[in-house]
């Protein structure tokens with residue numbers, strides 16, 4: 001598609017957001033960040049906590065990693081070190097955020113704090129940064145891609161959390177309870193999300 | 203080629219170094235809470251500390267030992283204390299371990315409360331008396347096929363003050379595949395024997411601490427333990443007493459009964475001890491011997507699985523079935539129960555049926 005200037009700039013950024021959230025949903029289309037979903041999606045409010053934390057961290061780390069990649073790694077011809085660099089940056093960033101949140105708001109810390117360490121090991125975050133540098137994005141577009149991916153993950157875990165809360169009372173076959181049924185739910189939802197693919201392409 | 207390897211190395215080292223430095227500085231700067239005070243029991247003791255560590259650790263660095271079995275992970279819920287000021291909001295890790303009443307009373311898990319400001323707490327007086335002891339393993343003696351008596355000589359401090367019925371916390375050492383853990387064990391020795399501590403320990407299959415004590419701990423080896431803890435003790439009343447125990451639940455009662463003898467405490471009392479088979483019984487001669495030494499004491503060992511044709515002449519069956527025959531009306535009695543929660547719950551409900559008041563039941567649940 002050929003975005004025209006001005007309004008095109010905005011709509012391109014928005015499109016990137018939407019496609020990252022829906023057509024290329026990081027969880028349902030790319031199957032990243034699955035372990036935290038299986039672990040945390042038992043209830044809507046914990047899903048919400050982790051989801052919000054993920055949005056924040058994907059957005060911020062996309063920005064940081066964009067800068068590091070384009071202004072350090074590329075000039076130094078060290079692109080092949082991107083994986084390890086991103087991992088270290090994400091881990092440190094999450095720690096830093098954890099400290100700041102603890103100091104600034106204990107209430108927020110209690111709501112999000114326990115999820116932050118989980119995020120360090122969440123492959124979705126790393127995945128977002130890696131996909132991001134694979135595209136010829138500007139800085140703002142990179143941020144938008146990060147936020148969109150995070151929002152998509154948030155949306156997915158919230159939906160799964162909601163469904164799991166609903167079926168919590170249902171009598172499930174023993175072997176299916178827990179991760180089993182969750183994986184099936186994720187599979188069906190992933191099918192639904194396939195419906196979005198092709199709507200927008202990035 | 204060499205140059206690019208060098209740049210890569212320098213780059214990686216520099217990034218990790220800068221990030222770690224950043225984190226260290228941030229931690230010093232962001233999480234610096236400065237000096238704080240902990241006020242224990244309305245000024246009974248005021249402790250000055252650097253804020254930032256958990257309440258549990260800050261207290262134990264200042265010689266106040268709150269019981270804790272999980273090492274501060276927030277999973278054993280032993281380290282509850284009342285925080286009346288400055289504890290911050292309840293964390294989601296604590297919530298599941300606190301009852302509604304406890305939440306209203308500001309009870310917190312001290313391992314999850316970080317000292318970030320001046321804090322006021324209330325702890326039971328007995329915790330002031332708890333100390334950390336260094337001791338040497340003096341003896342290991344098998345009492346039955348799965349129960350042993352463990353003796354320790356106290357080294358530093360070399361004496362302990364406790365009440366019969368209280369417990370200590372023993373710290374196991376690491377051995378292959380198992381971390382160091384802390385577990386509670388009732389003291390079976392007498393309060394008058396201040397320089398030593400004896401425990402009665404039952405082997406729990408696959409249990410971390412018991413496997414260590416049975417298979418790895420050697421005579422002469424140094425251990426650390428802390429205590430005394432607990433409010434399981436003989437009440438200062440004239441009411442007759444029912445003691446009930448199974449397995450290693452013998453420990454505190456063995457201490458209490460001999461203490462009664464030593465101090466000439468006269469109380470009508472029964473002791474029901476539960477075992478599966480004859481080989482589960484121990485101290486049998488000594489306990490029947492106490493019937494003559496104490497003023498009005500009866501020992502009733504009850505076996506649940508003893509083969510029918512064996513030579514056992516004593517009671518067969520579960521304690522709740524046997525109780526009513528000895529004590530048809532339990533209204534006047536106090537009950538002291540010790541052992542597994544299954545045994546305690548079954549006996550408590552029987553005792554209620556027999557008229558014993560709930561507030562007169564004292565128990566130590568071992569699991």
Ligand SMILES: Cc1cc2nc3c(=O)[nH]c(=O)nc-3n(C[C@H](O)[C@H](O)[C@H](O)COP(=O)(O)OP(=O)(O)OC[C@H]3O[C@@H](n4cnc5c(N)ncnc54)[C@H](O)[C@@H]3O)c2cc1C
Nearest residue numbers: 385386387388402403404406409410411412450453568569
């Ligand atoms: C106040 C108090 C006083 C106690 N006094 C004594 C005492 O005098 N003598 C004594 O032997 N024990 C006593 N205990 C129990 C003791 O603290 C440990 O729980 C027990 O020895 C098992 O520890 P472990 O590390 O070997 O097993 P763990 O590794 O903790 O447990 C292994 C498995 O065994 C189960 N388990 C834990 N405890 C028991 C148990 N008691 N019986 C059966 N299964 C269990 C656990 O659920 C777990 O699945 C007391 C406990 C309390 C709370």
